Amino acid sequence: MSTILETRGLNRSFGAVTAARELNVKIESGEVVGVIGSNGAGKTTFINMVTGYLPPSSGEILFEGKSIVGKSTREIIRNGMTRSFQVAQLFPEMTVLDNLLIALVAAEGPRPSFLGGLRSRSRIARADEILEEFAVQQYRNAIVSAVPQGARKLIDIAMALIGKPRMLLLDEPTSGVSVEEKFPLMDTVMLAVRRHKVTVLFVEHDMEIVERYVSRVLAFYSGEIISDGVPAKVFGDAKVQELVIGHGHGRKTEDKERSAA
Amino acid sequence: MLKLDKTEIWLVVSALVLLASAFLLPNWLTFILTLALAKALVVQGVVIQMRAGLVSFGQGLFFCIGGYSVGMGGAFLNIHDAFVLVALGVAASVGVAAILGLLMTRYRDIFFAMLSLALSMILYGLIVKNQALGSTDGFNVHDVSFLGWMPAGEDQKLVIFVLTVIVAGGIAIALNRYMKSGLGGVNEAIKENEIRVEFLGLSPRWILYANYLFAAGISAVGGAFTALATGHVDPEMAFWTTSGEFVFIALLGGTSHVAAPFIAAVLFALVRTYALELAPHSWQMILGFVLLAIIVFLPKGLWSLVAGKRRAAA
Amino acid sequence: MTTLYAILIDGMIYASWLFMVAAGLTVIYGVMRILNMAHGSFYSIGAYTGASLVGWYFSGAQGAPYWSYALLLGAALVSGVVVGLLIEQGLLQFMYKRDEILMVIVTYALLLILEDATKLIFGVDPYFTFQPYSLLGRSEIGELTFANYDLALIAVAAVIGAACWLTLNRTHTGKVLRAVIQDREIAIAMGVNVKLMFAATFVVGTTLGAIAGALTAPAISVSPGIGVEVIVLAFAVVVVGGLGSIEGAIVGALLVGITRAAAVHLAPQIELFVIYGVMALVLAVRPQGLFGRDLARKI
Numbered sequence: 001m002s003t004i005l006e007t008r009g010l011n012r013s014f015g016a017v018t019a020a021r022e023l024n025v026k027i028e029s030g031e032v033v034g035v036i037g038s039n040g041a042g043k044t045t046f047i048n049m050v051t052g053y054l055p056p057s058s059g060e061i062l063f064e065g066k067s068i069v070g071k072s073t074r075e076i077i078r079n080g081m082t083r084s085f086q087v088a089q090l091f092p093e094m095t096v097l098d099n100l101l102i103a104l105v106a107a108e109g110p111r112p113s114f115l116g117g118l119r120s121r122s123r124i125a126r127a128d129e130i131l132e133e134f135a136v137q138q139y140r141n142a143i144v145s146a147v148p149q150g151a152r153k154l155i156d157i158a159m160a161l162i163g164k165p166r167m168l169l170l171d172e173p174t175s176g177v178s179v180e181e182k183f184p185l186m187d188t189v190m191l192a193v194r195r196h197k198v199t200v201l202f203v204e205h206d207m208e209i210v211e212r213y214v215s216r217v218l219a220f221y222s223g224e225i226i227s228d229g230v231p232a233k234v235f236g237d238a239k240v241q242e243l244v245i246g247h248g249h250g251r252k253t254e255d256k257e258r259s260a261a
Numbered sequence: 262m263l264k265l266d267k268t269e270i271w272l273v274v275s276a277l278v279l280l281a282s283a284f285l286l287p288n289w290l291t292f293i294l295t296l297a298l299a300k301a302l303v304v305q306g307v308v309i310q311m312r313a314g315l316v317s318f319g320q321g322l323f324f325c326i327g328g329y330s331v332g333m334g335g336a337f338l339n340i341h342d343a344f345v346l347v348a349l350g351v352a353a354s355v356g357v358a359a360i361l362g363l364l365m366t367r368y369r370d371i372f373f374a375m376l377s378l379a380l381s382m383i384l385y386g387l388i389v390k391n392q393a394l395g396s397t398d399g400f401n402v403h404d405v406s407f408l409g410w411m412p413a414g415e416d417q418k419l420v421i422f423v424l425t426v427i428v429a430g431g432i433a434i435a436l437n438r439y440m441k442s443g444l445g446g447v448n449e450a451i452k453e454n455e456i457r458v459e460f461l462g463l464s465p466r467w468i469l470y471a472n473y474l475f476a477a478g479i480s481a482v483g484g485a486f487t488a489l490a491t492g493h494v495d496p497e498m499a500f501w502t503t504s505g506e507f508v509f510i511a512l513l514g515g516t517s518h519v520a521a522p523f524i525a526a527v528l529f530a531l532v533r534t535y536a537l538e539l540a541p542h543s544w545q546m547i548l549g550f551v552l553l554a555i556i557v558f559l560p561k562g563l564w565s566l567v568a569g570k571r572r573a574a575a
Numbered sequence: 576m577t578t579l580y581a582i583l584i585d586g587m588i589y590a591s592w593l594f595m596v597a598a599g600l601t602v603i604y605g606v607m608r609i610l611n612m613a614h615g616s617f618y619s620i621g622a623y624t625g626a627s628l629v630g631w632y633f634s635g636a637q638g639a640p641y642w643s644y645a646l647l648l649g650a651a652l653v654s655g656v657v658v659g660l661l662i663e664q665g666l667l668q669f670m671y672k673r674d675e676i677l678m679v680i681v682t683y684a685l686l687l688i689l690e691d692a693t694k695l696i697f698g699v700d701p702y703f704t705f706q707p708y709s710l711l712g713r714s715e716i717g718e719l720t721f722a723n724y725d726l727a728l729i730a731v732a733a734v735i736g737a738a739c740w741l742t743l744n745r746t747h748t749g750k751v752l753r754a755v756i757q758d759r760e761i762a763i764a765m766g767v768n769v770k771l772m773f774a775a776t777f778v779v780g781t782t783l784g785a786i787a788g789a790l791t792a793p794a795i796s797v798s799p800g801i802g803v804e805v806i807v808l809a810f811a812v813v814v815v816g817g818l819g820s821i822e823g824a825i826v827g828a829l830l831v832g833i834t835r836a837a838a839v840h841l842a843p844q845i846e847l848f849v850i851y852g853v854m855a856l857v858l859a860v861r862p863q864g865l866f867g868r869d870l871a872r873k874i
């Protein structure tokens with residue numbers, strides 16, 4: 001195994017708030033890493049920094065051994081690392097199909113052509129395969145803003161995977177999704193991820209889900225990583241028990257998420 | 262590539278009908294149509310930016326550059342060929358846009374609107390203070406030739422009409438392709454969610470830059486043909502109320518179909534011809550109320566009426 | 576040396592005028608996030624009502640001439656409040672959920688309507704009401720003479736600026752307003768009557784525009800189109816300072832005012848250019864304006 005993503009002494013603050021303090025993370029190729037931590041712990045900030053959306057105040061980020069600090073988001077995406085979003089980032093007034101077609105165009109290269117049509121036969125065929133893979137065929141021609149949350153999250157992830165990344169960061173893939181839908185959604189996602197042989201890091205509040213899918217857990221608290229290791233070790237950690245899990249982070253996270261959205 | 266889709270066939274047919282009618286219509290009407298088509302080209306420049314989510318309240322800048330290039334090319338550079346003059350206008354306009362675009366592509370929403378407005382006002386200010394360019398009065402455009410041929414009087418007007426129709430038709434087909442292309446789709450995607458576009462590995466700025474240059478070029482063609490048709494240019498072309506009119510026509514037609522700006526511009530020109538006679542001091546007021554009505558009742562422009570009917574019939 | 580004085584004092588006078596014109600625009604944007612394209616129309620409505628009232632006063636009534644200042648202000652207050660309220664209640668209040676850019680277009684439509692309405696009501700011939708202007712005489716500063724009316728405008732602008740700043744930063748209403756600016760939804764949840772706040776803000780903004788117009792009327796010929804000219808200048812000032820910031824409008828007005836005065840005295844042919852040049856320059860360096868806040872979208 002080789003290291004795919006590594007951060008060294010990553011810091012970030014917003015005014016008086018420290019959202020990341022001395023983050024040292026090393027993720028091996030092929031791992032499935034879960035990230036836990038209460039709201040405001042700095043999980044999204046970590047993903048934002050690693051994908052170039054937010055510059056760190058200080059520290060180093062290495063992707064496949066090469067420094068990516070200062071690189072633009074799109075360079076990092078094209079390099080093979082991508083993400084999904086806490087609130088699905090789609091094109092709300094377009095159909096689901098068009099959303100995928102745009103992602104397919106983007107995957108073809110940084111300079112889309114002004115000649116060939118967007119809705120080419122080959123792209124549509126590809127999009128239909130993806131719709132099936134993520135089990136969202138029934139929304140193919142629906143306008144995104146009329147599609148339910150769970151399907152939106154899946155489409156968001158599908159669009160991220162179209163670029164054939166080697167590393168995927170999922171920011172709360174199951175937030176906003178009903179309890180019954182969470183496991184099927186994660187099953188679909190993890191199946192796709194395995195098929196694409198992607199290293200995954202995902203943020204999740206539901207400990208059962210974390211336990212079921214990950215080989216390793218990072219626990220964030222107030223901008224710091226307070227525990228890192230196999231699930232049993234992290235969940236057993238007294239500090240994690242007190243600061244993360246004790247804070248209402250078992251299963252009943254619904255209300256909290258709603259107020260955070 | 263060369264196969265025409267349904268829209269394009271309709272465009273060609275409409276252009277042919279217009280060309281055939283050139284010999285039947287009264288001169289004043291062909292003149293109005295020429296100006297309306299030229300104006301529609303500027304509006305197309307506004308529309309392709311609207312499709313990317315940007316409202317330009319300063320497209321008059323490129324309209325004016327196109328027009329003044331024609332005038333100045335004749336007056337100072339001794340160029341009299343219509344084709345060369347139009348090309349000059351496009352080149353000047355795209356050149357200016359290439360520089361301004363570096364700044365403009367950093368802005369969105371109201372900032373883009375206001376900054377584009379300010380830039381066109383800079384040009385207005387420069388021309389107004391320039392005596393050699395006739396200050397606020399502007400100046401007359403020399404008569405032009407067409408590849409060496411120089412028709413006289415009314416024939417010149419007719420030739421310009423024919424040319425305008427052909428060029429507008431060609432640009433319309435190109436725009437139709439552009440709208441439906443991958444790049445066109447990405448432009449719309451930028452309007453809907455720029456962050457996602459960035460996270461798909463694309464550069465919204467680069468794409469908007471290309472779009473900005475494209476819009477500048479088309480608008481300059483409109484300005485150049487306006488100058489050729491009226492035989493006159495003045496700084497009003499760059500004044501922001503002129504740009505406001507382009508925005509008005511763009512919203513009137515809507516952004517969903519390439520034909521909409523043409524229809525809206527012709528409608529606008531015809532209504533204005535009568536309204537200005539009947540109620541010279543209420544014309545703007547009428548426009549204002551119509552604009553409010555569009556925003557409230559037809560947010561996708563008049564074209565949604567056509568599209569709606571078609572959908573209902575299907 | 577004399578030129579420097581002239582530039583400074585002319586610049587101050589012009590800056591005061593710019594600030595008065597821009598204040599209402601920035602107040603409305605700051606609270607309501609509406610960039611009011613029709614702001615210039617309120618300026619012109621104020622100018623017209625002020626000019627016609629004062630014209631009537633001097634042509635017929637026998638009162639002391641100094642009452643004309645009260646008339647100017649009164650005209651501005653009444654016209655600004657009435658028209659502002661009418662528009663806010665009759666149209667804008669139904670559109671508060673819309674995009675900022677759509678509101679630009681809505682207020683553009685308003686501008687078109689108000690421009691012609693002004694023409695229909697006041698005609699197209701210019702109004703001259705120089706009496707309030709000349710009444711105050713002139714004074715000499717060094718080798719230069721200035722109209723006292725113009726100098727008085729500096730004081731008026733200072734009063735307006737101070738009033739806006741104090742209201743926003745030192746009163747209870749200001750505190751509530753700042754809550755609305757910070758987060759509209761939370762303010763509503765806290766029980767703030769946002770509708771009322773918006774209506775009041777809009778009326779204050781339009782009245783500020785009308786006051787600027789009325790006070791300018793004695794110094795210019797009031798004719799159609801003055802509002803349209805003014806709006807672009809006001810935009811430049813407000814954008815330089817940072818949309819929605821009173822401090823920004825003050826600094827923006829000073830910067831633009833003094834630069835323009837310098838251009839007028841040193842290189843008159845670039846006068847108009849310079850105003851927008853300053854704007855483009857500031858924006859190139861600080862896209863959000865000097866006092867604007869940078870808002871990245873949270874994802």
Ligand SMILES: Nc1ncnc2c1ncn2[C@@H]1O[C@H](COP(=O)(O)OP(=O)(O)O)[C@@H](O)[C@H]1O
Pocket residue numbers: 014017018019037038039040041042043044045046871872873
């Ligand atoms: N763009 C931003 N501007 C200001 N503060 C921010 C920004 N993004 C995050 N924060 C702050 O940083 C802290 C961590 O936020 P975040 O990374 O979103 O937490 P999490 O994803 O773990 O819930 C919070 O206190 C949040 O308010």
Ligand SMILES: [Mg+2]
Pocket residue numbers: 043044045086
């Ligand atoms: Mg988060």
